[in-house]
């Protein structure tokens with residue numbers, strides 16, 4: 175309780191509600207390590223839009239409504255821009271040097287500035303050609319081996335990041351960079367959820383011996399993360415020294431020089447580029463796979479999208495990113511994909527070090543703050559069922575439905591710096607796939623949508639029939655691939 179002075183009177187303000195708990199351990203262990211968005215959204219209906227969990231010396235505040243998230247994370251950005259200290263992932267595995275986990279301060283500002291120079295709305299225009307080239311290569315892969323669509327989509331998303339960040343051309347899905355990044359992101363995704371390890375709730379456990387299970391996992395994770403960030407960095411540095419390095423963001427950033435001392439510049443560049451590598455690939459491919467699942471489940475929406483693509487590009491070319499403004503239905507399909515199943519249902523948690531008062535509640539300092547993006551996506555609507563895939567909700571001016579691109583990429587000062595790049599990558603891939611293929615259920619399959627429950631959530635492996643729409647579409651793809659510069 176917080177004592178709130180009003181005139182002569184002191185009023186006790188309560189914490190927001192939460193499920194019942196036990197002495198000492200409170201209710202914190204009621205939060206599942208995976209898929210917690212489902213529990214939070216269920217509690218939203220019974221307990222309201224602000225939820226509070228506590229126990230073992232920890233506080234967790236869950237925000238279930240967009241107005242509340244904006245009031246706190248955006249309007250009170252100064253107080254809510256920190257990230258939680260995750261003992262295992264941050265300190266023991268060492269990810270607290272990369273931008274998504276850095277505390278709000280000098281090093282974060284310096285990495286954010288570096289990344290912004292490459293990913294601002296204006297800067298990303300120069301990557302369009304690359305995104306279109308890589309889309310055509312993904313389309314050809316889909317023509318040749320449609321059953322491996324998970325791998326092709328993953329390769330597309332990772333190649334964009336590896337090319338832009340390090341100038342590294344990668345041609346196969348089982349390239350060591352790609353497979354290592356995927357394995358590392360799996361470890362990170364599981365460990366990033368606050369409370370994933372008991373040690374995150376009870377930090378002194380970090381001093382327990384190194385043979386204990388979580389310590390072994392932490393040591394493995396540390397070496398995987400080091401490897402993922404260091405390897406491409408060393409590769410490009412060596413190419414620079416040998417004067418064989420192609421253009422890349424890392425090359426440009428290392429050339430800034432002068433103002434800052436070399437060691438700290440190199441440190442910031444290494445971890446800023448490593449952050450892009452880690453944060454940029456998985457989220458993008460999760461969204462494209464979700465789109466493909468949605469198309470297989472909703473053939474009527476797929477036909478409407480294909481009709482729009484055909485109307486705009488005709489029959490002699492593939493779509494480009496510049497077609498986006500002429501394809502409102504396809505854009506609505508992408509928005510509906512982001513809403514139907516957001517890649518980061520709980521965003522990335524924040525942390526507050528200050529007490530505050532909000533809507534009559536005491537929001538205590540040292541609380542992990544979780545924006546429940548999933549709950550915003552699932553907000554009930556009188557006309558459009560939240561569970562159904564209905565792109566039309568974004569074309570109906572009177573629907574009052576909020577555009578998901580204003581919340582699925584996060585909020586305020588820590589909003590995703592890769593948003594503009596991601597939106598172009600999504601459009602290039604989605605419009606290219608719609609132009610070339612029809613996706614459908616495999617006859618006899620039930621195709622029930624199921625999603626993973628880690629930090630980045632994407633469809634569990636599913637079967638889907640991916641047929642080229644015509645021979646001439648395949649020819650278009652082959653001709654376009656022949657013109658690729660990468």
Ligand code: HEM
Nearest residue numbers: 273274450453454457458521522583584585588590592596
């Ligand atoms: C569909 C694609 C993507 C989605 C849905 C997404 C979503 C998000 C969200 C929700 C956050 C947390 C923001 C917050 O705390 O409020 C975030 C952070 C971040 N994203 Fe993305 N992202 C995507 C693609 C990308 C790409 C392509 C890149 C880079 C190339 C990127 C780089 C980052 C980084 C570095 C952060 C940490 C920012 C910070 O802590 O200051 N993301 N993203």
